[in-house]
Amino acid sequence: RTVSPTGVGFDGPKDGRDPRGQAGDRLTTPNGVRIPDSDHSLKAGPRGPVLLEDFHLREKIMHFDHERIPERVVHARGAGAHGVFTANGKAATVTRAAVLAEEGLQTPVFVRFSTVLGSRGSADTVRDTRGFATKFYTKEGTWDLVGNNMPVFFIQDAIKFPDIIHAGKPHPDREIPQAQSAHDTFWDFVTLHTEATHHTIWNMSDRGIPRSYRTMEGFGVHTFRLVNAQRETVLVKFHWKPKLGVHSLVWEEAQIAAGCDPDFHRRDLYDAIENGAFPEWDLGIQVFPDTPEETFEGIDLLDPTKIVPEELAPVQIIGTLVLDGNPTNFFAETEQVAFHTGHLVPGIEGTNDPLLQGRNFSYLDTQLTRLGGPNFTQIPINRPHAPVNDSTRDGFHQQAIHTGQAPYTPNSVDDGVPFPSDWAEGGYVHVPRPVAGDVVRAAPASFDDHFSQAAMFYASLTPIEQQHVIDAYTFELGKCYEQAIKERALTVLARIDADLCTQVAAGLGLPAPEVPKAAPSKRAGKAKRPAPVPSPAL
Numbered sequence: 001r002t003v004s005p006t007g008v009g010f011d012g013p014k015d016g017r018d019p020r021g022q023a024g025d026r027l028t029t030p031n032g033v034r035i036p037d038s039d040h041s042l043k044a045g046p047r048g049p050v051l052l053e054d055f056h057l058r059e060k061i062m063h064f065d066h067e068r069i070p071e072r073v074v075h076a077r078g079a080g081a082h083g084v085f086t087a088n089g090k091a092a093t094v095t096r097a098a099v100l101a102e103e104g105l106q107t108p109v110f111v112r113f114s115t116v117l118g119s120r121g122s123a124d125t126v127r128d129t130r131g132f133a134t135k136f137y138t139k140e141g142t143w144d145l146v147g148n149n150m151p152v153f154f155i156q157d158a159i160k161f162p163d164i165i166h167a168g169k170p171h172p173d174r175e176i177p178q179a180q181s182a183h184d185t186f187w188d189f190v191t192l193h194t195e196a197t198h199h200t201i202w203n204m205s206d207r208g209i210p211r212s213y214r215t216m217e218g219f220g221v222h223t224f225r226l227v228n229a230q231r232e233t234v235l236v237k238f239h240w241k242p243k244l245g246v247h248s249l250v251w252e253e254a255q256i257a258a259g260c261d262p263d264f265h266r267r268d269l270y271d272a273i274e275n276g277a278f279p280e281w282d283l284g285i286q287v288f289p290d291t292p293e294e295t296f297e298g299i300d301l302l303d304p305t306k307i308v309p310e311e312l313a314p315v316q317i318i319g320t321l322v323l324d325g326n327p328t329n330f331f332a333e334t335e336q337v338a339f340h341t342g343h344l345v346p347g348i349e350g351t352n353d354p355l356l357q358g359r360n361f362s363y364l365d366t367q368l369t370r371l372g373g374p375n376f377t378q379i380p381i382n383r384p385h386a387p388v389n390d391s392t393r394d395g396f397h398q399q400a401i402h403t404g405q406a407p408y409t410p411n412s413v414d415d416g417v418p419f420p421s422d423w424a425e426g427g428y429v430h431v432p433r434p435v436a437g438d439v440v441r442a443a444p445a446s447f448d449d450h451f452s453q454a455a456m457f458y459a460s461l462t463p464i465e466q467q468h469v470i471d472a473y474t475f476e477l478g479k480c481y482e483q484a485i486k487e488r489a490l491t492v493l494a495r496i497d498a499d500l501c502t503q504v505a506a507g508l509g510l511p512a513p514e515v516p517k518a519a520p521s522k523r524a525g526k527a528k529r530p531a532p533v534p535s536p537a538l
Ligand code: HEM
Pocket: 071, 072, 073, 074, 075, 078, 112, 113, 114, 130, 131, 132, 133, 146, 147, 148, 152, 153, 157, 158, 159, 161, 162, 220, 221, 222, 304, 337, 338, 339, 355, 358, 359, 362, 363, 366, 367, 370
């Protein structure tokens, strides 16, 4: 179905064309010429050579030859669904974005879940981070919340993204292993770039092998800035909380499923929606005062390797997502959907998190290649559900027939399109914020603390969950060829937890290193902690 049961989901192109791209009851060429025989080439006699003048043969094969587009450079394997987000109105005090602020407002969404490292045909249940990307078709334009099922990321600066992905993808010589963190380059990277320690331990925990997309949390990871109707700002972190709870597979189940049913998660999502068991998530925010330091309780809010514990800033629920419609066509929707962290609507802004800033460049750039030119907002799944009146023109795959002579604003040739005079009229106007500092390639001192939150995460687990972490490190590191990498990994584990290190070392048949637990960095966190400011209640 192309319309979700709630009636507000995707309903195909808005230009009056048949959204199926098919009409009539007879086979035709792409140009609409009726064809009585599509099984035999035009030949000089039944046993003769094929004739160049067979336009149907050439067109049919030409199109087939070009059916594939590049898979995503990361998150290539995924599954999508249509749904609806309903705001409960509580966020009205902190944002003017209607999608979040207007009580009862229903906004259509498309969500794509994914693994990160595997190729398009890889198995669903591998140990990996999962993508949780949501496109909100708001009445004020499209907002994308492009998150993951883990609240932190491997790196603190987008300039390292090509490096971590090169390290995590299959080795370039043998093109193995697929979609597993069990290889030398991955462990080489995360032990040399120890900012990756926190995300890595989440990967080695049960969170790395979710039972279902329906039982995953989602996180915006970065801190965002919300702006209310009075132009007051707060900093927030976004959380998706599954109504079904958080559940994982155990390792043996994940392995068996990868073999017996590589489509395990894709099938589960589709079947659940088909059977009317619509998965639901609450959307919540942790709210922090927007102070010049951009820290909360000593935690740097611009560091994407850090969480703010919910005990310090509770997740306050601002709305609910229901996924109630399967895609009609995987390629048209799930494959061609284009998310972008820079798709923001008035009332929602980014921050100076250097990982987020790099992402704001990367998504459009990659989609330019993946979707074949600059007009991919015209692909049905990417079309805004708000009026579009821009001055972009032409380019590959242009679908619009623009009228007039003056694609610039203001103009005195066509009717002219007035700008909204200011933010009060609904325009996206960034909240002014001061910028200062020397131009340097450097990170703030607080980014130096790479271990304390990994240790906190491990300490928060139950004994059986800790055993799963030990087993995962032992299995994955056991696949490394280079002993030096395993030994370096053990020195990292020693800085998380002595028992974790000892047990993994035993599993690997190596001595546990004598590494004293790091004293908290003098440059980092707590030493500079400002007076506590409570998380504002909505
Ligand atoms: C794709 C999340 C960091 C570049 C994706 C997708 C998700 C995601 C969910 C899949 C979107 C889909 O389903 O189509 C994240 C998160 C990050 C992160 C949560 C860190 C917090 C980065 C960084 C870069 C990057 C730092 C580059 C500098 C890409 C690219 C794609 C992608 C190129 C493919 C997009 C496409 O082909 O349409 N990311 N990502 N990501 N991400 Fe990220």
